[in-house]
Amino acid sequence: MRVRSMILYAALFVSALASAVSAEAASTLSTYRNARFGYAVDVPSEFRMGEAPVNNDGRVFYDPSSEGVISVFGMYNALGASRESYATEREEDWRGLGGTVTYRAKRENWFVLSGTVGGDIFYERVIFSADGDTIATLLVRYPKSEKARFDPLVARASRTLRFLRAE
Numbered sequence: 001m002r003v004r005s006m007i008l009y010a011a012l013f014v015s016a017l018a019s020a021v022s023a024e025a026a027s028t029l030s031t032y033r034n035a036r037f038g039y040a041v042d043v044p045s046e047f048r049m050g051e052a053p054v055n056n057d058g059r060v061f062y063d064p065s066s067e068g069v070i071s072v073f074g075m076y077n078a079l080g081a082s083r084e085s086y087a088t089e090r091e092e093d094w095r096g097l098g099g100t101v102t103y104r105a106k107r108e109n110w111f112v113l114s115g116t117v118g119g120d121i122f123y124e125r126v127i128f129s130a131d132g133d134t135i136a137t138l139l140v141r142y143p144k145s146e147k148a149r150f151d152p153l154v155a156r157a158s159r160t161l162r163f164l165r166a167e
Contacts, residue, residue: 075135098118101115112124112158
């Protein structure tokens with residue numbers, strides 16, 4: 001009986017893993033490049049790109065099958081914020097919206113905040129240019145019910161947020 005249970009659990013795990021891998025593989029990516037702030041990020045090709053804002057700081061991408069949204073935007077670090085001070089400011093902003101930050105990660109030139117606000121999950125990755133003069137942000141917000149589908153998409157997009165080298 002115990003061996004049969006272990007085999008059943010192993011089969012369920014392999015099946016879940018295969019589903020997650022095939023869902024991630026099924027989504028192709030398109031690269032969005034922002035010339036004004038010199039950053040790029042890969043987003044799922046099936047997401048619909050919104051209109052360019054007047055200041056051309058980034059774009060919003062809409063999931064056609066849910067309420068999920070990917071926003072990418074850049075800005076000049078005119079006030080000279082440090083990674084630490086800006087991370088604290090962003091966390092306070094989420095709290096002000098009634099959000100709860102449940103995950104934080106920081107490295108030399110980036111930070112990540114993730115958590116919940118209302119019925120949604122948010123994931124925010126912020127990177128600083130090498131000279132610290134420019135900041136680029138990837139912000140993903142989606143319904144909690146879409147977590148299994150969005151988590152691999154968020155992981156892929158997050159890995160690709162980068163500053164472009166001047167050529």
